[in-house]
Amino acid sequence: MSSPDLVLDVLRAQLRAAGITYKALAERIGVSESSVKRMFGQKDMALSRLAQICQVTGIAMEEVLRGALEARPQADTLSLPQETSLVANPRLLLVAICCLGHWSLEQIVETYRLTDAECIKLLVELDRLGVIELKPLNRYTLRVSNAFRWLPDGPVQRYFREHVVADYFAGGFDGAGETLLCLPARLSAASAQELAQKIGQLAAELARMHRNDRRLPEDEREGFTLLVGFRSWELAAFTALRR
Helix, strand or coil: CCHHHHHHHHHHHHHHHCCCCHHHHHHHHCCCHHHHHHHHHCCCCCHHHHHHHHHHHCCCHHHHHHHHHHHCCCECCCCHHHHHHHHCCHHHHHHHHHHHCCCCHHHHHHHCCCCHHHHHHHHHHHHHHCCEEECHHHCEEECECCCCCCCCCCHHHHHHHHHCHHHHHCCCCCCCCCCCCCCCCCCCHHHHHHHHHHHHHHHHHHHHHHHHHCCCCHHHCCCCCCCCCCCCCCCHHHHCCCC
């Protein structure tokens, strides 16, 4: 569904919620009821008409546009070619991860050795790949959902295993809010599936907290990374001791 279609769908829903019929709307903007029906049915409405409808109905156009943006279908994963392009350029992968964390261009260049021009070039590349949609003034919106995850055993996961895991687990996990658990258990397939679903819920909760805490001042937030793995596994050294 295109963006104009989504805008009109959101507008129609808000009109319905406000109890405003097509007939009532037609009277307010000085056209026939059939003209209003045609505008919504054919998904053909000028921006000036949208602004007029919002003005006479008391519906904030900003809310309509925001609702359309939030309703836009978003992918939960990238494609194999997209991930391959990211890992081929570590700086591009870095900026992609920063974007997933909703960093601004200013925050990225203040933190990492990238110039404004270099960072903008990488943002343009992420837009070309379909990871973000670049906006004026070098702002952007993500083209992936809040449930986004890297491809299982895909290029990025393999890159993480090679370059990230050892570095991540080298820490002491003894700071405020940090924890490390390794809990073995014997489970049925149904129980394993139930726990996998709960891990998904945990990831969604982390995403919710991340969105909410974006309202806080920068000096009140710190970077945390949740690294979760759950699979049927036994340490090879322990397997060697089996009877």
